[in-house]
Amino acid sequence: MHFVTRGIEFHQQLQINSFEFHFDENNREYACLSHEMKQKNWQGGLDSGETINDKRMYSCEGDRCPVASLKMLILKTDPDATSLFNHINKDALSSKTPHILQLWYTNISVKSYQFTRFMADVSKNSSCSMMYTAHCLRATAIQAMSDAGFEIRHIMYMSGHRNEASVRSYSRDCSTLQKKSMSDTLSTLSTGRAPPQTGMPTPMAVQNNPASDSVISVLAARDTPNVNTMNAALSSN
Secondary structure (H helix, E strand, O other), X not given: OOOOOOHHHHHOOOEOOXXXXXXXXXXXXXXXXXXXXXXXXEEOOOXXXXXXXOOOEEOOOOOOOHHHHHHHXXXXXXXXXXXXXXXXXXXXXXXXXXXXXXXXXXXXXXXXXXXXXXXXXXXXXXXXXXXXXOHHHXXXXXXXXXXXXOOHHHHHHHHOOOOHHHHHOOOOOOOHHHHHHHHHHHHHHXXXXXXXXXXXXXXXXXXXXXXXXXXXXXXXHHOHHHHHHHHHHHHOO
């Protein structure tokens, strides 16, 4: 989900060495792809010389850290395996203490048709109200970034879309939190009060942005009332 890819196309191309682990300037660990994947909008691959897109999956606290989970998957896979996703080791599956076993996965790659059934099998075994597909992960990721207020160009960077219309087709409605925030902002027209804090996440792109500050300074000299209104609206996000 973190790489916002087409599930079936993406996952079956992943190799054991498809990821690299690094630390950023703030000493925060992240995983990134070591090569581009062949997908609808990008003909990459292991032998591609094209520039690698620097999408990052950052670590987080808790037992659901995606970076820690990826490292565990690689660690517990047979060292002779080439693919990232392989058949499970039967001993690990039947063991009551799988954590003490060295290997959980064999060196036999999962077949393409098994990727197409994966999300449907998860939906069925989890007794979900509907059957989900691999593409649902991509759609959910795009919708989540849109709901969080990220700029469409940043979403396109993550999803690989070439035009805005394709991205907008994933986000045809506003979330409940966005609708409330917009209503609170419009209420300031009649009440004159600043909208309350909604708890909506603020995208990294707009946090402590000197460029944004300079633009607002220029606008302030020209039209202070309008700038105050914009600042109040932005603060609600």
